[in-house]
Amino acid sequence: xxxxxxxxxxxxxxxxxxxxxxSDADAGxxxxxxxAAEPDALLPITTTSVAGNQVADIIFExxxxxxxxxxxxxxxxxxxxxxxxxTWAPDSLSIAFKLHPKARWHDGxxxxxxxxxxxxxxxxxxxxxxxxxxxxARIDSVTVRDSLTAVVWYRQRYPEQFLDAAFQVRIHxxxxxxxxxxxxxxxxxxxxxxxxxxxxxxARWEPGTLVEVVANTDHYRRRPHLDRILWTIAxxxxxxxxxxxxxxxxxxxxxxxxxxEEIKKHPELAITRYGSLDYGFMWFNLRDPRNNARPHPIFxxxxxxxxxxxxxxxxxxxxxxxxxxxxxxxxxxPRAHLYGDTTLKTPGYDLEGAKRLLDSLGWRDxxxxxxxxKGGRQxxxxxxxxxxxxxxxxxxxxxxxxxxxxxxxxxxxxxxIRAFQELLVRKxxxxxxxxxxxxxxxxxxxxxxxxxxxxxxxxxxxYENPTFDAAIDSATSSMDARRAQEHYRRxxxxxxxxxxxxWLYEPVNAAGHHSRIKVAPMRPDAWWTRIHDWHIPRNERIxxxxxxxxxxxx
Amino acid sequence: xxxxxxxxxxxAAVIVAIAATTAFLLVQLAPGDPLGDLIENPRVxxxxxxxxxxxxxxxxxxxxxxxxxxxxLARGDLGWSFSQGRPVGEAIAAALPNTLxxxxxxxxxxxxxxxxxxxxxxxxxxxxxxRALGAGTLVFxxxxxxxxxxxxxxxxxxxxxxxxxxxMTTAVVYDYLSPLxxxxxxxxHLVLPATTLVLLLAAIIAxxxxxxxxxxxxxxxxxxxxxKGLPERAVLxxxxxxxxxxPVITLLGLALPMLVGGAVFIEQVFAWxxxxxxxxxxxAARDHSLVMAIVVMGSVLVTLGSLLADLLYAVADPRxxxxxxxxx
Numbered sequence: 001x002x003x004x005x006x007x008x009x010x011x012x013x014x015x016x017x018x019x020x021x022x023s024d025a026d027a028g029x030x031x032x033x034x035x036a037a038e039p040d041a042l043l044p045i046t047t048t049s050v051a052g053n054q055v056a057d058i059i060f061e062x063x064x065x066x067x068x069x070x071x072x073x074x075x076x077x078x079x080x081x082x083x084x085x086x087t088w089a090p091d092s093l094s095i096a097f098k099l100h101p102k103a104r105w106h107d108g109x110x111x112x113x114x115x116x117x118x119x120x121x122x123x124x125x126x127x128x129x130x131x132x133x134x135x136x137a138r139i140d141s142v143t144v145r146d147s148l149t150a151v152v153w154y155r156q157r158y159p160e161q162f163l164d165a166a167f168q169v170r171i172h173x174x175x176x177x178x179x180x181x182x183x184x185x186x187x188x189x190x191x192x193x194x195x196x197x198x199x200x201x202x203a204r205w206e207p208g209t210l211v212e213v214v215a216n217t218d219h220y221r222r223r224p225h226l227d228r229i230l231w232t233i234a235x236x237x238x239x240x241x242x243x244x245x246x247x248x249x250x251x252x253x254x255x256x257x258x259x260x261e262e263i264k265k266h267p268e269l270a271i272t273r274y275g276s277l278d279y280g281f282m283w284f285n286l287r288d289p290r291n292n293a294r295p296h297p298i299f300x301x302x303x304x305x306x307x308x309x310x311x312x313x314x315x316x317x318x319x320x321x322x323x324x325x326x327x328x329x330x331x332x333x334p335r336a337h338l339y340g341d342t343t344l345k346t347p348g349y350d351l352e353g354a355k356r357l358l359d360s361l362g363w364r365d366x367x368x369x370x371x372x373x374k375g376g377r378q379x380x381x382x383x384x385x386x387x388x389x390x391x392x393x394x395x396x397x398x399x400x401x402x403x404x405x406x407x408x409x410x411x412x413x414x415x416x417i418r419a420f421q422e423l424l425v426r427k428x429x430x431x432x433x434x435x436x437x438x439x440x441x442x443x444x445x446x447x448x449x450x451x452x453x454x455x456x457x458x459x460x461x462x463y464e465n466p467t468f469d470a471a472i473d474s475a476t477s478s479m480d481a482r483r484a485q486e487h488y489r490r491x492x493x494x495x496x497x498x499x500x501x502x503w504l505y506e507p508v509n510a511a512g513h514h515s516r517i518k519v520a521p522m523r524p525d526a527w528w529t530r531i532h533d534w535h536i537p538r539n540e541r542i543x544x545x546x547x548x549x550x551x552x553x554x
Numbered sequence: 555x556x557x558x559x560x561x562x563x564x565x566a567a568v569i570v571a572i573a574a575t576t577a578f579l580l581v582q583l584a585p586g587d588p589l590g591d592l593i594e595n596p597r598v599x600x601x602x603x604x605x606x607x608x609x610x611x612x613x614x615x616x617x618x619x620x621x622x623x624x625x626x627l628a629r630g631d632l633g634w635s636f637s638q639g640r641p642v643g644e645a646i647a648a649a650l651p652n653t654l655x656x657x658x659x660x661x662x663x664x665x666x667x668x669x670x671x672x673x674x675x676x677x678x679x680x681x682x683x684x685r686a687l688g689a690g691t692l693v694f695x696x697x698x699x700x701x702x703x704x705x706x707x708x709x710x711x712x713x714x715x716x717x718x719x720x721x722m723t724t725a726v727v728y729d730y731l732s733p734l735x736x737x738x739x740x741x742x743h744l745v746l747p748a749t750t751l752v753l754l755l756a757a758i759i760a761x762x763x764x765x766x767x768x769x770x771x772x773x774x775x776x777x778x779x780x781x782k783g784l785p786e787r788a789v790l791x792x793x794x795x796x797x798x799x800x801p802v803i804t805l806l807g808l809a810l811p812m813l814v815g816g817a818v819f820i821e822q823v824f825a826w827x828x829x830x831x832x833x834x835x836x837x838a839a840r841d842h843s844l845v846m847a848i849v850v851m852g853s854v855l856v857t858l859g860s861l862l863a864d865l866l867y868a869v870a871d872p873r874x875x876x877x878x879x880x881x882x
Contacts, residue, residue, distance in 0.1 A: 030726055032725050032726065040637070040639055041639050048591065048592060048595065048598070049591075126605070129602045129605045129606060129609075130602070131595070131598045131599070131602055133599070133602070134599045183609075186609075186639065187634065187639075189640075192640075206827075207638065207640070207645065207648055207827070208648070208649065208827030208831065208832070209721065209722065209827050210725060212726075228726070230725050232721065232725050232825075233825065233827075234720055234721070234825040235822055235825065235831065235834070235835065236822055236823050236825070238704065238823075239719060239720045239823060239824070239825050242707055242708075242711060242712055242719040242720070243719050243720060245712060246711055246712055246715055246718070248719055248721075248724070248725070249725075416586070416838075417586075417590070417838070418585065418587065418590045418838070418839075418840055419585040419586050421586065421590035421591075421593060422585050422587055422590065423585075456599075457600070458593075458595075543727070544726050544727050547726060547727075547730060
């Protein structure tokens with residue numbers, strides 16, 4: 001036998017042993033997470049909250065999951081989940097998904113192609129009101145070829161057609177959910193005890209206190225390493241942090257910069273950093289708050305927007321507020337994104353240049369009070385920020401100080417989140433501290449900055465540039481990945497040049513956890529995707545890890 | 555007495571109606587949309603938002619919503635809480651026992667401690683004990699509740715980890731404890747929030763009690779009791795304290811709504827799943843049905859508490875029974 005073959009055999013044996021260790025002998029342990037808000041619902045089709053999506057993602061499954069590359073075009077990098085394999089039709093207008101034959105719902109019923117067809121049907125049903133429905137507009141129908149094969153038919157070919165079928169829809173059991181009236185998916189008590197097919201199954205939900213899932217030891221691929229996961233609810237962030245530091249909880253998904261320092265004093269705790277698809281910015285309202293038909297008297301001028309961008313030392317601001325838990329933003333697409341491009345040129349800090357530009361635009365400080373004027377109007381505006389975000393509140397204060405240097409007077413308007421949201425929607429604001437969480441698909445940028453989103457969407461700042469929209473449209477429809485990337489780059493250059501915002505930061509997510517919890521790589525859009533791979537070595541377990549799967553005494 | 559009760563109940567009904575209407579108007583006029591999170595979510599299309607708005611009746615004119623609210627209220631239907639994803643009645647029923655547990659322990663502790671501190675201070679007026687207790691009650695009286703709660707957690711759950719930081723039970727472990735172990739676990743979780751409340755409330759009660767005690771101690775009937783040769787202990791306990799309890803009875807009546815209304819900040823900081831925390835979440839989510847139900851419940855209890863205080867007054871002070879107005 002060749003040396004190479006021997007090595008391959010030895011390596012296979014080691015890998016097999018490790019896999020066995022983890023899946024059998026090493027199984028066990030309890031993960032207690034501390035979260036600020038409890039889920040709004042546990043049914044994937046109805047939940048809109050972060051916590052709800054976490055629990056739903058763990059209980060339910062998709063046909064396939066994007067891999068760590070987060071590719072959204074074609075099926076490259078996708079990992080099979082409920083679908084064991086898939087076959088594209090020669091004309092690419094349909095994909096046949098072959099389900100794993102051993103897949104079972106948590107009540108023991110087999111997962112069938114009828115469940116897949118049912119799931120697409122309820123997601124598209126207006127009566128249900130799923131937020132995914134618009135994304136499925138180009139899917140014509142889903143048919144059942146046999147009990148294990150579902151065929152998804154498309155109206156047209158497009159680059160993200162696999163993503164829409166495999167990722168956007170989580171598969172729901174027809175035999176269980178079919179009994180509930182579709183208009184009652186949000187209100188029926190049945191949906192508070194969901195039946196899924198994932199590696200963890202629902203155990204209990206005690207409102208205001210906790211949600212618990214336990215290992216599905218009969219999962220068709222393999223059981224998860226952990227026995228149970230709990231989301232314990234503590235609405236106050238300091239209480240959540242105290243739970244982690246005191247050992248009552250094992251995991252806190254987002255640390256603040258001050259927590260990072262504190263954790264260093266606790267050898268039993270560790271930090272895991274992972275990417276983020278969020279970006280924060282100071283948003284300019286391009287329309288007059290008093291009359292939206294007119295341009296904003298200050299920010300209607302792209303020159304002023306560029307000058308104010310140049311007056312902000314973003315490196316310093318981000319460092320001050322986020323420490324090493326943030327990068328300076330490169331525009332409306334974070335670097336953790338597949339198409340994130342750190343080579344894009346954003347306005348650099350140049351206070352003198354900003355002053356010169358404002359002078360040239362006619363904004364001068366004629367009366368020497370430190371505030372520029374033009375045509376009898378001061379360079380003075382309000383900056384709204386929600387008190388729910390410590391980062392945005394702190395940054396607004398830093399920006400106020402920096403912009404004062406350039407001769408702009410910023411009046412801070414900190415308010416409660418609902419009031420802030422209403423202010424944005426009514427467009428009665430000058431500038432606002434905002435942050436968006438981007439979708440894994442880069443085409444979703446049109447939902448935040450595109451012209452169609454001005455009227456009914458979330459483009460509250462009313463940014464409009466047909467060149468930008470056209471470039472995104474070309475990128476979205478181009479089947480050639482390289483050409484698509486070029487179109488995206490052109491779109492980003494356009495919007496950065498138009499400066500509808502001062503691009504400020506991209507957070508670096510840092511999770512705090514007990515060091516006995518060995519975590520798997522975390523995906524920026526959903527850190528929990530590989531939670532079934534998390535494990536706790538036997539020799540590091542604490543008493544609560546050894547409870548096992550036996551039921552609690554009443 | 556019956557006429558008094560009947561009149562007060564009628565007054566209570568009017569007050570509750572006014573409170574319910576005011577709550578409705580305030581909630582409607584407050585800035586913020588109940589569907590604010592969905593409005594800010596770029597993935598949620600406008601038609602989905604509008605469908606949800608219609609489902610919760612939020613798209614109707616204000617007067618229609620008000621009429622619907624009153625009709626449902628009259629039928630005992632408190633509505634649907636969209637922030638909790640369950641009926642309002644169910645959400646309140648789940649949180650109420652938790653608040654009752656916390657607040658009953660806190661109120662009993664606060665009244666015992668407050669009355670005792672007030673009596674000691676008044677009985678030893680000008681002494682070191684009086685001055686020390688005076689300084690102590692002043693500190694707790696002027697301290698913000700959330701700050702004291704955070705400090706209590708910092709000291710006794712973090713620096714000296716003798717009590718759990720928050721919650722009502724130890725997650726997971728609680729379910730596997732023996733019955734005695736479960737009781738002990740609950741008590742351990744109760745210590746910090748209850749003690750925080752006891753200290754804050756006792757500080758108020760002690761000041762009232764001291765003033766009342768000193769006021770009564772200088773009355774003629776007390777001098778008479780002493781002149782009759784009654785022992786000092788009997789004078790203080792039988793004559794002074796009983797009369798000095800009247801203002802504290804008023805406080806007790808007014809504290810009744812707290813019993814079910816909870817302590818908003820304390821429940822929030824200690825993650826105690828009670829009515830106070832539910833109210834904060836409901837207000838933050840602009841969950842109109844839940845906010846109004848909690849306000850109505852609070853106003854009912856304020857009026858009942860006030861009535862109870864009046865009745866207790868009559869029991870404690872026979873003169874009030876004699877002077878009660880009659881319609882004869």
